[in-house]
Amino acid sequence: MALLIQKFGGTSVGSLDRIQVVADVIEKTARAGHQLVVVLSAMSGETDRLCQMAQRVSQNPNERELDMLLSSGERVTIALMTMTLQERGIRARSFTGRQVGIVTNSSHTKARITRVTADRVKGTLADGVIPIVAGFQGINESSDVTTLGRGGSDLTAVALASALKADRCVIYTDVEGVYTADPRIVPHARRLEKLSYEEMLELASMGAKVLQARSVEFAAKYGVPLEVKSSFTEGEGSLVTHEDAEMERVSVSGVTGDRNQAKITVVGVPDSPGIAAKLFGAVADAAIIVDMIIQNVSQDSLTDISFTVPKGDLPQALSLVRDIAKEIGARSVEVKDDIAKVSLVGVGMRSHSGVASRMFQALSREGINIMMISTSEIKISCVIEEKFFELALRSLHDEFQLEHIPKTEK
Amino acid sequence: MALLIQKFGGTSVGSLDRIQVVADVIEKTARAGHQLVVVLSAMSGETDRLCQMAQRVSQNPNERELDMLLSSGERVTIALMTMTLQERGIRARSFTGRQVGIVTNSSHTKARITRVTADRVKGTLADGVIPIVAGFQGINESSDVTTLGRGGSDLTAVALASALKADRCVIYTDVEGVYTADPRIVPHARRLEKLSYEEMLELASMGAKVLQARSVEFAAKYGVPLEVKSSFTEGEGSLVTHEDAEMERVSVSGVTGDRNQAKITVVGVPDSPGIAAKLFGAVADAAIIVDMIIQNVSQDSLTDISFTVPKGDLPQALSLVRDIAKEIGARSVEVKDDIAKVSLVGVGMRSHSGVASRMFQALSREGINIMMISTSEIKISCVIEEKFFELALRSLHDEFQLEHIPKTEK
Numbered sequence: 001m002a003l004l005i006q007k008f009g010g011t012s013v014g015s016l017d018r019i020q021v022v023a024d025v026i027e028k029t030a031r032a033g034h035q036l037v038v039v040l041s042a043m044s045g046e047t048d049r050l051c052q053m054a055q056r057v058s059q060n061p062n063e064r065e066l067d068m069l070l071s072s073g074e075r076v077t078i079a080l081m082t083m084t085l086q087e088r089g090i091r092a093r094s095f096t097g098r099q100v101g102i103v104t105n106s107s108h109t110k111a112r113i114t115r116v117t118a119d120r121v122k123g124t125l126a127d128g129v130i131p132i133v134a135g136f137q138g139i140n141e142s143s144d145v146t147t148l149g150r151g152g153s154d155l156t157a158v159a160l161a162s163a164l165k166a167d168r169c170v171i172y173t174d175v176e177g178v179y180t181a182d183p184r185i186v187p188h189a190r191r192l193e194k195l196s197y198e199e200m201l202e203l204a205s206m207g208a209k210v211l212q213a214r215s216v217e218f219a220a221k222y223g224v225p226l227e228v229k230s231s232f233t234e235g236e237g238s239l240v241t242h243e244d245a246e247m248e249r250v251s252v253s254g255v256t257g258d259r260n261q262a263k264i265t266v267v268g269v270p271d272s273p274g275i276a277a278k279l280f281g282a283v284a285d286a287a288i289i290v291d292m293i294i295q296n297v298s299q300d301s302l303t304d305i306s307f308t309v310p311k312g313d314l315p316q317a318l319s320l321v322r323d324i325a326k327e328i329g330a331r332s333v334e335v336k337d338d339i340a341k342v343s344l345v346g347v348g349m350r351s352h353s354g355v356a357s358r359m360f361q362a363l364s365r366e367g368i369n370i371m372m373i374s375t376s377e378i379k380i381s382c383v384i385e386e387k388f389f390e391l392a393l394r395s396l397h398d399e400f401q402l403e404h405i406p407k408t409e410k
Numbered sequence: 411m412a413l414l415i416q417k418f419g420g421t422s423v424g425s426l427d428r429i430q431v432v433a434d435v436i437e438k439t440a441r442a443g444h445q446l447v448v449v450l451s452a453m454s455g456e457t458d459r460l461c462q463m464a465q466r467v468s469q470n471p472n473e474r475e476l477d478m479l480l481s482s483g484e485r486v487t488i489a490l491m492t493m494t495l496q497e498r499g500i501r502a503r504s505f506t507g508r509q510v511g512i513v514t515n516s517s518h519t520k521a522r523i524t525r526v527t528a529d530r531v532k533g534t535l536a537d538g539v540i541p542i543v544a545g546f547q548g549i550n551e552s553s554d555v556t557t558l559g560r561g562g563s564d565l566t567a568v569a570l571a572s573a574l575k576a577d578r579c580v581i582y583t584d585v586e587g588v589y590t591a592d593p594r595i596v597p598h599a600r601r602l603e604k605l606s607y608e609e610m611l612e613l614a615s616m617g618a619k620v621l622q623a624r625s626v627e628f629a630a631k632y633g634v635p636l637e638v639k640s641s642f643t644e645g646e647g648s649l650v651t652h653e654d655a656e657m658e659r660v661s662v663s664g665v666t667g668d669r670n671q672a673k674i675t676v677v678g679v680p681d682s683p684g685i686a687a688k689l690f691g692a693v694a695d696a697a698i699i700v701d702m703i704i705q706n707v708s709q710d711s712l713t714d715i716s717f718t719v720p721k722g723d724l725p726q727a728l729s730l731v732r733d734i735a736k737e738i739g740a741r742s743v744e745v746k747d748d749i750a751k752v753s754l755v756g757v758g759m760r761s762h763s764g765v766a767s768r769m770f771q772a773l774s775r776e777g778i779n780i781m782m783i784s785t786s787e788i789k790i791s792c793v794i795e796e797k798f799f800e801l802a803l804r805s806l807h808d809e810f811q812l813e814h815i816p817k818t819e820k
Contacts, residue, residue: 016466050486056426058493065496068504069489072482076460079479083468086475094478099553143509 042073151212452483561622
């Protein structure tokens with residue numbers, strides 16, 4: 001008998017019919033003899049509906065009041081799910097974030113969990129009753145309702161798993177797990193049975209929307225084994241856990257990418273101390289996240305600085321950069337927004353050499369020019385022309401034979 | 411500067427446009443220099459929508475879970491109203507039933523208030539901020555959400571008024587106050603400026619749906635001055651307060667009625683001790699409320715017993731009564747369901763004689779036969795044929811000249 005946390009998102013509980021399907025999953029787990037705690041989001045669409053009403057009455061709705069408004073949604077799903085289970089003769093009881101002791105700071109709409117008491121959940125489990133918990137919400141020290149921001153229900157599930165020392169936290173979603181690549185682009189992409197928290201984080205930060213980075217970080221910090229699987233189909237998912245020897249034997253776990261970046265180049269920058277600090281300080285002050293930075297070798301005391309920013313921030317970034325370029329006497333500012341980033345991710349890179357050169361060769365064979373390169377311990381990224389994005393992902397997937405379950409070289 | 415409680419029901423906050431109208435009322439009161447606490451219901455229709463979903467997932471939804479479900483509705487209206495006021499530059503803050511300390515027993519869906527702490531409301535008022543409070547909901551000693559049943563938001567308002575020693579509790583509704591008769595039946599009906607709690611209770615129990623009896627009882631017990639007025643139109647409402655000398659000078663305050671009763675007569679009952687107890691004990695055990703009872707004078711040791719029950723309970727009552735009639739050897743059971751009750755209400759009846767005879771004469775003049783009569787200290791009721799219902803109300807209204815503001819006889 002294991003203790004499991006099962007989390008279902010808004011799509012999974014988006015209608016009364018879908019609630020019955022989720023109740024099937026819960027019933028099956030309970031009848032198999034497991035203890036479980038269920039965490040639910042609001043019905044899909046409900047949060048948007050409430051936000052639109054708020055926007056209609058206020059240009060800039062107060063965040064404490066937004067939290068009061070939005071926290072109504074999960075009350076509906078936990079109550080309906082509990083009734084559904086009770087109708088099937090399964091003992092269940094609903095709890096709000098407050099009632100399970102999800103205590104947060106006071107940053108309304110994006111609160112951080114400070115502690116989890118979980119007393120009532122423990123007592124309920126001990127009574128043989130399934131706690132059905134409202135995700136996404138908590139309570140601050142002043143007893144006001146807070147919400148945890150995007151992906152907040154995942155965070156509730158992971159935090160409860162940690163507090164209860166659960167054997168596993170299962171995140172049900174609309175995909176079957178984490179893949180070696182986006183299956184819409186790479187048809188042969190394979191579901192990963194197992195990957196490390198770090199790999200999951202690199203994939204999450206690259207726009208793979210399976211799990212929010214915050215939940216993965218939390219799970220890594222407290223060692224919560226996470227499983228991602230589909231609530232629509234039967235079958236195994238992907239297990240996200242601590243890196244182990246087996247994972248390290250594989251050099252590359254997956255390929256991923258991001259076509260939402262734009263490149264800015266400041267040409268002819270005087271190569272003197274403090275120039276880069278000035279430039280990137282101004283961009284950071286505007287809360288624009290710079291991803292990759294490349295500075296050429298200086299020639300005649302002049303250098304070029306290239307960096308990437310999210311496409312949505314390009315107009316603002318450009319306006320800032322042009323002002324500074326003038327100030328520091330740079331020759332010109334150039335922009336290229338038809339670029340994309342492709343990345344290889346794998347904890348095995350640490351112990352396998354030659355991954356980077358195989359990547360460059362594979363891209364070169366397809367005639368794809370590499371504009372920028374950045375590397376971390378478990379990731380190598382290249383910026384290329386956007387039109388080659390799909391081709392690059394497929395080539396890299398083939399090069400590292402990711403469609404095959406790896407024969408781990410001992 | 412007065413401290414006012416203002417309560418707005420579901421119709422008053424049924425749309426974003428209506429919320430703006432209510433915000434106008436609140437803003438006007440605040441700008442006039444009054445302190446105020448606002449109590450809101452859920453948007454009209456929302457409670458029905460949630461109940462229907464519950465009925466679809468469960469034949470007999472658990473009441474604790476129903477309360478979890480239903481208590482989501484007021485969170486939406488208090489948050490939206492607070493945002494609306496803030497957008498107008500008015501300082502406001504929303505609170506749930508729990509947050510204002512509405513503590514109840516554990517009778518889910520019909521909880522009774524056991525105490526009201528109101529600490530956060532006091533602090534908020536002291537800061538010059540308007541508390542916007544969720545009506546209808548409270549919290550029990552186990553920290554579970556409860557709801558107060560029909561008219562629960564009125565009860566929240568009255569309980570807060572009592573705890574805060576407010577100068578007045580104003581219940582905004584879709585009528586302009588309490589009338590001498592139902593204006594749809596008696597076109598000359600006049601709004602009462604002032605009436606006593608007892609008169610209001612008699613009117614409420616007769617189906618005048620302006621205020622639920624529980625709220626009036628609560629207000630009477632704690633001496634909370636209640637005002638009923640329209641949220642749709644400007645102008646005065648009706649003040650419900652302790653009986654005063656002026657009220658007593660008027661013999662009749664209003665006429666009211668109930669066409670939802672049916673009469674059962676048990677004919678030829680042996681006139682022996684314990685028969686009535688047996689009969690009405692069985693009806694009471696089935697939770698059927700008997701209104702009027704008449705027993706004829708016994709002839710030849712046989713008597714007839716007539717009584718009225720709500721029409722909806724007639725089939726069940728009849729089946730019970732027929733069994734008992736057989737058991738006690740009564741001759742037959744007769745039913746008449748085309749009856750109606752008309753009543754005169756007024757605290758002045760205590761000190762004015764002749765009201766009953768004037769009532770009987772007025773009905774007689776119209777050729778209306780009286781089938782049953784019952785009297786209390788401040789009410790006289792007659793059961794008549796249902797087809798004479800409107801005629802009887804208009805005749806009585808005329809007889810006691812209720813369309814005129816009374817010249818109080820000193």
